[in-house]
Amino acid sequence: MLRILKNSSFASQIMFTVAAILLIPILVMMYDIFFSGAKDEMLLKTKEERLGTMVNATVQSLTEVLDRSDIEYNSPLAAKDISIISSAFNVIAKPLADTNPGVRLGLYIPETKDLYVYGFLHQYRPQTQEEIKAREYRILDEASSGLIAVNATKEPLSRIAGSLGNQAFEYLMPVMQEGRLIAIAWADEQVHPVFAQSRQFSLVTRYLTLLGLIFGLGTALYVIHNLATEVQVIKNGILSMQEDSEKRLSSMPGEIGEVVQAINNMADNLKEKKRLEEELMRSERLVALGRLVTGVAHELRNPLAIVKATVQVMEGDFKQVQGLKEYSKVICDQVDRGNLVIKELLDFGRPSKPVVSPTELNSLLESVLTFTYPMLRQNKIVLEKKLEPNLPLASIDMDRMKQVFVNLILNSIQAMQGGGKLIIQSVVKEEAIEVEFIDTGTGIEANDLSRVFDPFYTTKDDGAGLGLSISYQIIHMHKGKIWISDTSPRGTTVVVSIPKSN
Secondary structure, three states, X not given: OHHHHHHXXXXXXXXXXXXXXXXXXXXXXXXXXXXXXXHHHHHHHHHHHHHHXXXXXXXXXXXXXXXXXXXXXXXXXXXXXXXXXXXXXXXXXXXXXXXXXXXXXXXEEOOOOEEEEEOOXXXXXXXXXXXXXXHHHHHHHHHHHHHHHHHHHOOOEEEEEEEOOEEEEEEEEEEEEOOEEEEEEEEEEEOOHHHHHHHHHHHHHHHHHHHHHHHHHHHHHHHHHHHHHHHHHHHHHHHHHHHOOOOOOOOOOHHHHHHHHHHHHHHHHHHHHHHHHHHHHHHHHHHHHHHXXXXXXXHHHHHHHHHHHHHHHHHHHOOOOXXXXXXXXXXXXXXXXXXXXXXXXXXXXXXXXXXXXXXOHHHHHXXXXXXXXXXXXXXXXXXXXXXXXXXXXXXXXXXXXXHHHHHHHHHHHHHOOOOEEEEEEEXXXXXXXXXXEEEOOXXXXXXXXXXXXXXXXXXXXXXXXXXXXXXXXXXXXXXXXXXXXXXXXXXXEEEEEEEOOO
């Protein structure tokens, strides 16, 4: 059973738990209905049989008297007829009332509305004629609903009448003669207050239990619906997070909200772990690649130096040869270009330790923009500066950091071939200073985003693919971070984060 429940859905498990909790009040209610209620019914049945025997004997005796009388039942009852009926009832009922204290017997003649009562429900002092008359009116009022019912159905009736604390059990029976209702005889006996209160309490308890069950079931269904909905939202959110690691679950109230927050924190930690693993793998690749590049650069630098020296000697020895200078110039330019690439390779493969000093980044940016602004204007790019004043100092190597900023500005220029807008802004964070470069270029393809900082990776025809890789290396030498915070066909945002000076 537990295995089946374990493999069932969350809503089914909650429903089973709620059903188990509601089982106790259901069993209590069933006990009240089948056992406590049955006990009350047995007591009432005993009282009904006792009173029914008395009323039945009274009605039979009255019927025998009426059978021997000369009453005409086809015409209204005369005064002598009423006298015969009342006298017979007096003879029959008075001995029964006297021998059964606490039992009251009555006879009601609907045609004349005459009422005859013998006996008391409880001990009573002697009464005056006015009190007796008032008592008869009160008894008639209490029994009226039962009398009307018997008058309408012509069938015996047993019931509990009266108010709580003053209830009586009644048994009513019609007196029929030649198909005509002559009178209604009844007997009633007071129900013990404890029994009446117990019966009333059982009834109230039964209804309260029923209302409790309905309320509990409604509340359980509401809670189950909310929990199932929230679990479904979490499930859909986790599935969407599998497709897009940047998505997060929406906040929720209560304990479910704590679960959601824990899931979001776990997703952030996994993302950070993945980023650190990628950085570690990139660093290991860079170290291995740096060693290879350094060796290759050294091997290339010496032949290039020999080629350039040979060209310079040829220019001196063969001045008289027509067109030689043009060819030698082409060779020297290509050698210089090769030396420049070799220098980049050496800078990448064997970076020197930065010489840091406290520097104000806004001033450094202004100095970089001094010699890069003409290129921006030439390419029809509008520059917007949003530099936060009074930046704290950062411990950096000015020349190396200039190289980073120049690389990022040149990349933005190349991404906006037809002109655009470049926003450079600096902001202070908790422990770092961030510089953002926001362009309106063509953006970076999603497939290329994870490789933009890899060495020799470029989408340009004439690029070596070392600019961003060297920038990445320099920033990490300063214990900072560089990342692409946003990219789309409408532009790209590159963020550089440098720690504050201690």
